[in-house]
Amino acid sequence: MKKCFLLLSFCICFLLLQPAISLAAVIINEIAWMGTTNSSNDEWIELFNNSETEINLNGWLLKSSDEKLKINLKGNIPSQGFFLLERTDDQTVPNIKADLIYKGSLSNNGEALILTDNNGAIVDQADFQDGWLSGDNKTKQTMERTSSVKSVSDTGLTLWQSSQNVGGTPKETNSQGIINNQKLITNDQLVMSEALPTTSTSTSASSVSSSASASTSEITEAASLQITATTNSSQKQIVYPKNIFINEILPAPEGPDDKNEWVEIFNANDFAVNLAGWQIKDVVGATKTYTLPNNSQIPANGFLLIPRTDSKITLQNNGDGLGLFNPKSEMVDQVAYSSAPNNQSYSHSPNGWVWGSILTPGAVNKASENYKQTSPIITEQTATAASQAAMSNNIASAAAQINNFAPRTSHLLTFVLGLIIALISAIIVFFLRKKSKN
Structure with missing residues (x-):
């Protein structure tokens, strides 16, 4: 009888282990x-x-x-x-x-x-x-x-x-x-005359910008800078500006996530840009695509804050990714993370993407204050290399953290289940042996 129960316990453990092994494998x-x-x-x-x-x-x-x-x-x-x-x-x-x-x-x-x-x-x-x-x-x-x-x-x-x-x-x-042929601008290269004092996350995306805000004439000019180029055949072709980046995100804010999460976009150009028709997409859970409305003006060297109440995009605390696309569906920037610390934002810094407890929505990231801020002087070759290296490091870092975490979690659960089953089996065997002696 004892052998039968031991064999039964082994079979149950094996059946529980099998799905755990295959869960993240294929x-x-x-x-x-x-x-x-x-x-x-x-x-x-x-x-x-x-x-x-x-x-x-x-x-x-x-x-x-x-x-x-x-x-x-x-x-x-x-x-x-x-x-x-x-x-x-x-x-x-x-x-x-x-x-x-x-x-x-x-x-x-x-x-x-x-x-x-x-x-x-x-x-x-x-x-x-x-x-x-x-x-x-x-x-x-x-x-x-x-x-x-x-x-x-x-x-x-x-x-x-x-x-x-x-x-x-x-x-x-x-x-x-x-x-993508994108230019990655680190925050020591940003041009800002003064940081915005606002920290509100419920403000409309169209209402947050740097104090170096564009005038009405600049915004009007920005609309034409999205850009109408005349070809030899006299046909007009829209060319969308580069140097538009995801600059800071807050996935795990203090308070309700659905009200306090936000995404910040930075315009590293020396002219204002209308981001109407641009899109932000996330890649985890109930994925959402947010199309920026007509009033999405972003000033030269300025910021645009997009709260979750507007975008409806949920930034998953245990890992997510965002892509920024122009109206031609060309990806111009992306970011990925594996786990979000509580009430810390993920932002560009001179050393790449970093987590920080000092939130700077609509303003220069705090990590850049110790660096001289100068106008970006980037060649096409160095920009492409910087973009590729930064994106590869970011994704590789996320993958490494995930791959280190997932197996440990799966193995721990499997071990606990097996231990519980073994203890129950031992108790049953003990009482059966005691009963047979009596």
């Missing part, structure tokens, strides 16, 4: 929602196994939230390996054998994909019901997870990018992504 890694250069119907999806063991996918399911797409998975995915799902036939991705052929299609307007294991537990999901965050339908560059963020399902933080390669990287390591 992720949705790349999505060719736009098809290929051969055909828009040639869609494919790639999974990645971030664990150290091969995983059997029999009984697993990949589906859309409306279940119009429903793929029953089968087969094995190797450790640190890929699993390629091709639509309709094995000719979708030439010269690369599919692991599974499926039927159904992805909407070009967005989908919410959910990956569940053989117990029905959600292992990973990619929620883009409001539109695909990355990928290009014209060039057929796929939407892929950033190469430095592999397994982040436990915290919800997921970062996506458009592949550098036309056709993506099926069954290969993801690319470095498209590096």
Whole structure:
């Protein structure tokens, strides 16, 4: 009898351990929602196994939230390996054998994909019901997870990018992504004549700016600086200004999050800019896209504060990311973090992004006060290098913190559950042995 109970305890522990092992192991890694250069119907999806063991996918399911797409998975995915799902036939991705052929299609307007294991537990999901965050339908560059963020399902933080390669990287390591030609301005390079004294987070986005505010004529000029360029064919083409950045965010404020969170934008140009039609998107939880209204004027070398009461964007305390897009849907800046300290803002500093307890909404970040503030003199080459290095360090830091945290949490829960089951089994065995002696 004792042996039977010990065997039963072992089996229960094994069943509990199995889902815990697979929970953060397999992720949705790349999505060719736009098809290929051969055909828009040639869609494919790639999974990645971030664990150290091969995983059997029999009984697993990949589906859309409306279940119009429903793929029953089968087969094995190797450790640190890929699993390629091709639509309709094995000719979708030439010269690369599919692991599974499926039927159904992805909407070009967005989908919410959910990956569940053989117990029905959600292992990973990619929620883009409001539109695909990355990928290009014209060039057929796929939407892929950033190469430095592999397994982040436990915290919800997921970062996506458009592949550098036309056709993506099926069954290969993801690319470095498209590096936007943006100029990263650290706060020691900001030009401000005086910081705003305001600390209100309920102010409308259009009402907060630096004291170096633009006059009506400057704002009128800014509207034309979004910029109307005349081509040789006499057709007008809008060119949106660069040097617009996410400068400071407050994810975990003191008091109610839904009233006190905010995002700050900085205009490093020497002219005012109207940000009407620009968008801010977050990537975690119930993702939200906020389109800035017509009165979103930001003065030269000034700030625009966007409270959560206006944007409705929820900054997750356990990790999130934001992207800033111009009206042509070009990403001009982005930021990611893995965990937000209470009542500290995440802001640009001369040493990159840092957490700080001194909040400076609508004003120069406190970390920059010890540095001489001069007009930014940045060449195209140094700007691109600075942007790429800063973004890579930021995402890598977030990924490292996540990867260090998630396994410890999963293993601790598994250990506690196993210990509880072992204690219960021991008690049962003790009483049965006592009863048999009597």
